[in-house]
Amino acid sequence: MQTSEPALEDYLVLILLSGIWGASFLFLRISSPVFGPFFLIEMRVASALLVLLPVCIALGKQHEIVSNWRPILLLSFCNMTAPFCLLAYATLNIGAGFASIINATVPFFTAILAFTLWQQRLALKAIVGMFIGFFGVVLLMLDQSGPIGSNANMIAIAAALLGSVFYGLAINLMAQYLRGVSGVAVTTGSLFFSSLTLLPLALWQMPETMPTGSIWLSVFSLGIICTGFAFVLFYRLISRIGSNLAVTNTFMIPLFSLFWANLFLAEEVTFFMLFACTLVLTGVGLTTGSLARLINFCRTKLVK
Secondary structure, three states: OOOOOOOHHHHHHHHHHHHHHHHHHHHHHHHHHHHOHHHHHHHHHHHHHHHHHHHHHHOOOHHHHHHOHHHHHHHHHHHHHHHHHHHHHHOOOOOHHHHHHHHOOHHHHHHHHHHHHHOOOOOHHHHHHHHHHHHHHHHHHHOOOOOOOOHHHHHHHHHHHHHHHHHHHHHHHHHHHOOOOOHHHHHHHHHHHHHHHHHHHHHHOOOOOOOOOOHHHHHHHHHHHHHHHHHHHHHHHHHHHOHHHHHHHHHOHHHHHHHHHHHHHOOOOOHHHHHHHHHHHHHHHHHHOHHHHHHHHHHHHHHO
C-alpha cells in the first residue's frame, strides 16, 4: 500500500538499493571460490544479524520472533540458508551477471508454487509471462559464449534455478503464515536461525589458512551492506512508497549486476545475455503485473 507520494529521495534510494543487491552477485563471485559456500554464507548472515538485531530490539519487535519462531525457522531455510548457499555454489562456475538473470526468475516459481500448493489463480497473462521468461533462460544457456560448456557449469545453473525455487517457496510461506509479522522481525529471526543452522557446516568448511587482506571487504560488504543495511533500506522504502513501487527494483538488479561484473571482473556482456535478460524481465513484469504498473506510473509522471 502506497502511503505517500514518492519524492526524489525515494527514487534515489530505489536506485541505490538495486545497485546494492546487484553488487551482491559480484561479491559472491569474488568470495565464494576463496571461502567456500558454507563458510561464506555463515559470515554473510552473521554479519547481517549484527546490523539488524539492534534495529529489531530498538523497534521492540523481538517478541514477534519468539511468538512466531516455528514459521520463521522454516522461512529462514527457504529464504536464506538454502538459496544463499546455492547461489554461492553457482557463482563458483558461472558469472555474477549470469547468476543475477537466473535469480530474476523467482516470481515465476512464486506463481507456480502458489498455484500448485495453495490453489491460487494463475492468470493467462502470468502463464504467457512465464513462457517468455523461461525462454529467455534457455537462450541464455544456449549462448555459445556463455558458461554452458561443462557438467559442472550445468550443475551450477541448476543450483541457481533451485535457489529461485526456494525463494519462491519462501515468498508463499511468508504470505500464508507470517502475514501479520513485521518484516524486520522476520528477517532478523531468519538471520538468527540461519546463522545457527549453518554454523556446523561453516566450521567443517572453514579454510585451513584463513585469507587476509581485501577479500574480507567483499565478505562483509555482502553481509553488512547487501543483506543487513539493504533490508533496512527496503523496509523504510516500503513504509514510504508502498510495496508495489518498491519491488520494481527487480527490473534494475540484473542490469546493475551485469554492469558491476563487467566493470570489476571484466565479465563479457553479450547480445544474447542482454536479449535474454530483457525476455526474463518482461516475463517477470507480465507474471507479477508490475510491468503494467511501472508503465502506467512512468506515463503519469512523464505526462505531468
